[in-house]
Amino acid sequence: EIVMTQSPGTLSLSPGERATLSCRASQSVTSSYLAWYQQKPGQALRLLIYGASSRATGIPDRFSGSGSGTDFTLTISRLEPEDFAVYYCQQYGSSPRTFGQGTKVEI
Amino acid sequence: QVQLQQWGAGLLKPSETLSLTCAVYGGSFSDYYWSWIRQPPGKGLEWIGEINHSGTTNYNPSLKSRVTILVDTSKNQFSLKLSSVTAADTAVYYCARPILYTRALEYWGQGTLVTVSS
Numbered sequence: 001e002i003v004m005t006q007s008p009g010t011l012s013l014s015p016g017e018r019a020t021l022s023c024r025a026s027q028s029v030t031s032s033y034l035a036w037y038q039q040k041p042g043q044a045l046r047l048l049i050y051g052a053s054s055r056a057t058g059i060p061d062r063f064s065g066s067g068s069g070t071d072f073t074l075t076i077s078r079l080e081p082e083d084f085a086v087y088y089c090q091q092y093g094s095s096p097r098t099f100g101q102g103t104k105v106e107i
Numbered sequence: 108q109v110q111l112q113q114w115g116a117g118l119l120k121p122s123e124t125l126s127l128t129c130a131v132y133g134g135s136f137s138d139y140y141w142s143w144i145r146q147p148p149g150k151g152l153e154w155i156g157e158i159n160h161s162g163t164t165n166y167n168p169s170l171k172s173r174v175t176i177l178v179d180t181s182k183n184q185f186s187l188k189l190s191s192v193t194a195a196d197t198a199v200y201y202c203a204r205p206i207l208y209t210r211a212l213e214y215w216g217q218g219t220l221v222t223v224s225s
Binding site: 001035047095099 | 142151154165166167169201203209210211212213216217218
């Protein structure tokens with residue numbers, strides 16, 4: 001099983017600032033099959049990024065993903081008030097699909 | 108417009124079997140692997156398993172001995188059964204559909220809180 005580790009656990013920032021979230025895999029992620037999700041309280045997850053760097057439908061371009069192998073990054077270029085949430089990475093290149101423990105982006 | 112609507116019992120006693128169903132509205136049913144994921148209160152996410160329209164399944168080894176995922180293509184539904192539940196199985200359970208040709212989960216059900224308590 002591939003273990004996904006996210007850092008930091010919590011990121012305290014202000015609207016307009018840049019957020020950089022990290023996700024590290026315990027072994028190489030097949031074909032960069034890496035996704036990022038956003039979750040707000042009481043809501044299901046929202047897919048932001050798949051294939052490490054492709055934005056999902058309707059996702060603003062302030063969200064970008066990068067990385068390959070074992071190290072991946074989600075960048076939010078300028079935080080909007082609605083971006084304060086928990087973010088999860090997930091590898092889906094091998095079974096079982098595994099998630100990171102999440103990074104909370106707070107004001 | 109793709110929608111996933113899920114339902115099932117929300118309160119179980121230890122040793123009972125959890126049973127949830129997810130109905131898919133809109134889009135193709137046969138082109139995807141359909142997933143179940145769970146999230147214990149205040150905690151992270153665990154992938155439970157997936158199934159395609161032919162009934163081919165992949166399960167998380169941590170749950171494999173207790174999990175069954177079934178598909179009913181005549182109704183565009185798939186279901187989750189988890190046997191011998193304990194308090195550790197208390198979680199919000201989600202069904203989900205990926206982006207075509209990937210396993211990145213694009214559409215999600217509304218979630219069902221299942222509580223296991225005596």
